[in-house]
Amino acid sequence: xxxxxxxxxxxPENGGQPLRREFEISDAGRAILLHMPHNVWAPLVGxxxxxxxxxxxxxxxxxxxxxxxGRFGRFGFMRRKxxxxxxxxxxxxxxxHEADLLKDLDFSEYTDIADxxxxxxxxxxxxxxxxxxxxxxxxxxxxEIRGLYPSVDGTVQAITLSGTPLQQRYYIEENFGRTxxxxxxxxxxxxxxxxxxxxxxxxxxxxxxxxxRLELEPGGEGKNSVTVYRRNKxxxxxxxADLINRLFMIQHAVDLDETFRxxxxxxxxxxxxxxxxxxxSFYIGQAFxxxxxxxxxxxxxxxxxxxxSDREKIIxxxxxSVLLCILSYRDAFIGxxxxxxxxxxxxxxxxxxxxxxxxxxxxxxxxKNRSSRSQLGEYYLFSGFVSADDQDVEHSRPSPAxxxxxx
Numbered sequence: 155x156x157x158x159x160x161x162x163x164x165x166p167e168n169g170g171q172p173l174r175r176e177f178e179i180s181d182a183g184r185a186i187l188l189h190m191p192h193n194v195w196a197p198l199v200g201x202x203x204x205x206x207x208x209x210x211x212x213x214x215x216x217x218x219x220x221x222x223x224g225r226f227g228r229f230g231f232m233r234r235k236x237x238x239x240x241x242x243x244x245x246x247x248x249x250x251h252e253a254d255l256l257k258d259l260d261f262s263e264y265t266d267i268a269d270x271x272x273x274x275x276x277x278x279x280x281x282x283x284x285x286x287x288x289x290x291x292x293x294x295x296x297x298e299i300r301g302l303y304p305s306v307d308g309t310v311q312a313i314t315l316s317g318t319p320l321q322q323r324y325y326i327e328e329n330f331g332r333t334x335x336x337x338x339x340x341x342x343x344x345x346x347x348x349x350x351x352x353x354x355x356x357x358x359x360x361x362x363x364x365x366x367r368l369e370l371e372p373g374g375e376g377k378n379s380v381t382v383y384r385r386n387k388x389x390x391x392x393x394x395a396d397l398i399n400r401l402f403m404i405q406h407a408v409d410l411d412e413t414f415r416x417x418x419x420x421x422x423x424x425x426x427x428x429x430x431x432x433x434x435s436f437y438i439g440q441a442f443x444x445x446x447x448x449x450x451x452x453x454x455x456x457x458x459x460x461x462x463s464d465r466e467k468i469i470x471x472x473x474x475s476v477l478l479c480i481l482s483y484r485d486a487f488i489g490x491x492x493x494x495x496x497x498x499x500x501x502x503x504x505x506x507x508x509x510x511x512x513x514x515x516x517x518x519x520x521x522k523n524r525s526s527r528s529q530l531g532e533y534y535l536f537s538g539f540v541s542a543d544d545q546d547v548e549h550s551r552p553s554p555a556x557x558x559x560x561x
Contacts (some may be wrong), residue, residue: 181364192392200251200302209295254541352428407479410535411499427484502536
């Protein structure tokens with residue numbers, strides 16, 4: 155197994171029946187899933203209240219008085235993290251949370267005392283000063299209340315809640331300190347054909363040794379549901395018609411294209427800034443003539459001394475499924491300039507070469523020796539490409555107008 159991998163199948167095939175199936179994914183696979191709309195589980199640790207427009211114009215605060223802030227700050231029991239520009243509530247947004255106290259600890263190794271610890275923590279949360287402040291809110295002056303939860307990057311993030319401010323307050327009172335399921339949409343991550351706009355943050359958390367268990371459960375209208383576990387603890391849940399197949403497409407590219415694999419490794423380990431990842435499949439019913447000049451089969455042609463006049467004819471007989479994986483990233487800055495590089499892998503289904511096996515058995519065997527298999531089928535690398543775009547260089551240098559003023 156290469157040091158970089160995405161997904162692998164575990165468990166029985168279930169006789170081909172559409173039952174729950176199990177897989178293992180790496181931390182790279184988890185990072186890719188984080189770019190798609192998904193759900194996570196985290197404790198509800200506080201709230202964020204927004205003053206209504208009319209109350210904000212009147213200059214009235216959310217709580218009327220702020221003398222009690224010092225009391226909590228002095229004992230260090232509750233941390234208040236004002237939003238940007240918040241000066242005692244005049245910005246219209248105030249936050250209260252206890253992220254450290256209610257950190258979502260893992261009790262899986264202490265099952266005998268886990269229930270007691272959780273019960274004790276729940277009792278503490280009922281007497282939290284966060285709830286005291288929540289109950290003091292004058293809801294006639296509040297437009298919205300959001301919940302707060304600790305994100306994996308160490309920050310405290312807001313959850314949008316449905317309903318009126320009264321219903322939102324009730325939800326936080328009932329669930330404060332408890333682990334809740336949270337819907338997360340990375341925003342602008344999707345484009346056509348599952349092109350993902352990559353976020354460096356998700357890749358920066360990469361741990362080569364981490365392995366996760368993924369359960370797939372078929373749903374209606376092809377909307378499969380996948381749940382990811384780490385040591386039997388749920389990490390995230392996502393749904394989509396083709397999530398697993400897309401991960402296997404990337405796995406094939408990692409297995410078969412060294413350049414693609416090295417580029418992805420750079421994005422995961424900090425050597426490059428990830429920008430975009432596109433994976434899709436399509437069917438070729440006609441010739442490969444437009445890309446025949448860049449095929450990696452050229453080495454086989456030369457070794458087997460296949461006449462040049464026959465090479466294009468061979469490729470023109472290819473048909474079948476094709477996978478396309480494209481990764482774009484920005485190189486590390488060198489000399490004040492950054493280059494955007496794009497690497498792509500064109501993967502051809504091995505069944506598409508069956509038409510030439512009788513005439514060119516050695517060629518087909520050589521292709522088979524370089525193929526990889528998954529639930530998608532058996533694929534080999536037909537073509538790989540690399541391109542570089544220096545357009546971003548202009549964004550890393552001063553404009554001409556600025557250069558005139560530099561000393």
